[in-house]
Amino acid sequence: MHTVVMIPGDGIGPEVSRAARRIVDATGVPIEWVVEEAGAHMLERTGALVPESAYRAIETHRVALKGPITTPIGSGFKSVNVSLRQKYGLYANIRPVRSIGGRGAGVDLVIFRENTEDLYAGREIRVSDDEAHAVKVITRGASERIAAAAFAYAEAAGRKTVTAVHKANIMKLTDGLFLEAFRKVAASYPGIRAQEVIVDNMCMQLVMRPAAFDVIVTENLYGDILSDLAAGLVGGLGLVPGANVGERYAVFEAVHGSAPDIAGKGIANPVAITLSAAMMLDHLGERAAAEAVRKAVESAVADGSVATPDLGGSGDTEGMTDAIIAAMR
Numbered sequence: 001m002h003t004v005v006m007i008p009g010d011g012i013g014p015e016v017s018r019a020a021r022r023i024v025d026a027t028g029v030p031i032e033w034v035v036e037e038a039g040a041h042m043l044e045r046t047g048a049l050v051p052e053s054a055y056r057a058i059e060t061h062r063v064a065l066k067g068p069i070t071t072p073i074g075s076g077f078k079s080v081n082v083s084l085r086q087k088y089g090l091y092a093n094i095r096p097v098r099s100i101g102g103r104g105a106g107v108d109l110v111i112f113r114e115n116t117e118d119l120y121a122g123r124e125i126r127v128s129d130d131e132a133h134a135v136k137v138i139t140r141g142a143s144e145r146i147a148a149a150a151f152a153y154a155e156a157a158g159r160k161t162v163t164a165v166h167k168a169n170i171m172k173l174t175d176g177l178f179l180e181a182f183r184k185v186a187a188s189y190p191g192i193r194a195q196e197v198i199v200d201n202m203c204m205q206l207v208m209r210p211a212a213f214d215v216i217v218t219e220n221l222y223g224d225i226l227s228d229l230a231a232g233l234v235g236g237l238g239l240v241p242g243a244n245v246g247e248r249y250a251v252f253e254a255v256h257g258s259a260p261d262i263a264g265k266g267i268a269n270p271v272a273i274t275l276s277a278a279m280m281l282d283h284l285g286e287r288a289a290a291e292a293v294r295k296a297v298e299s300a301v302a303d304g305s306v307a308t309p310d311l312g313g314s315g316d317t318e319g320m321t322d323a324i325i326a327a328m329r
């Protein structure tokens with residue numbers, strides 16, 4: 001029996017989390033779900049976006065499946081996602097982007113985004129009325145750690161190439177250090193091709209020939225942007241899963257946000273969080289179940305008759321979920 005913390009979150013979070021839970025339960029893998037509420041609705045009730053009990057549950061069980069949590073704009077609250085990453089040392093943001101059901105032909109890449117530093121370290125100062133600075137923090141330790149995660153994954157998954165994305169021609173010291181770390185790690189994987197691509201060129205290459213890329217490793221800001229670009233290649237945010245992984249803890253979540261425009265309508269696409277749950281099953285060592293979920297998602301999306309509106313269909317969350325469960329059986 002595995003124990004997993006389930007945080008349904010805000011907006012469409014509860015709808016898609018319920019769907020993912022039904023699908024995971026249908027695999028037959030025994031999971032005890034510890035449901036913890038967090039999000040804007042808890043702020044009103046408890047004064048905190050993430051109540052202490054949710055943090056305690058993550059610390060106890062170490063694995064969580066999380067829906068989107070909205071950070072109220074202008075509230076002075078730090079993003080929950082950023083807080084969780086820092087608090088639990090979730091240094092690797094892993095986003096597999098694959099074409100599903102014929103969308104984005106041949107795309108099968110995995111982005112390893114460094115999650116803890118870069119311009120997202122939050123070191124900004126307003127120097128004067130007319131000037132503001134942000135400090136870009138790159139360390140050898142964090143850069144080697146994310147490169148090592150990317151190469152270890154590539155080796156285990158039988159992948160051929162790891163591409164480092166950078167802008168070291170301009171940011172010679174920071175991105176230069178990132179590349180130095182990448183090259184050092186690459187040297188201990190002689191069987192895997194290591195290549196380096198400048199970020200602006202990478203954007204063009206990804207749009208023009210996305211199928212040419214395999215594993216990508218990059219800094220926090222470039223990774224954030226490339227992930228959404230890549231999601232757009234395969235049918236949008238409703239289809240792309242993600243994981244935040246550290247030494248001790250792992251939080252699995254869809255790339256998308258709380259989608260307030262469609263919340264409560266029952267039409268959110270449950271695929272992104274379901275594929276995140278499949279990554280979680282892999283992490284728990286339940287590889288056969290994870291593969292079964294991915295295959296069922298592929299066939300439900302390819303079928304099209306149950307497609308949700310974001311995929312151009314007129315289906316709903318429940319219909320898509322039922323179709324995925326039916327495909328598994």
Ligand code: ATP
Pocket residue numbers: 012016068069070237238255256257258259260261262267268269270272308310
């Ligand atoms: P946040 O600030 O929480 O990230 P956002 O509005 O910037 O929110 P999303 O919530 O990801 O970003 O929504 C972006 C667009 O994608 C919206 O139009 C939303 O309806 C759509 N979208 C996101 N996730 C899904 C989904 N699972 N199914 C269908 N549409 C989705």
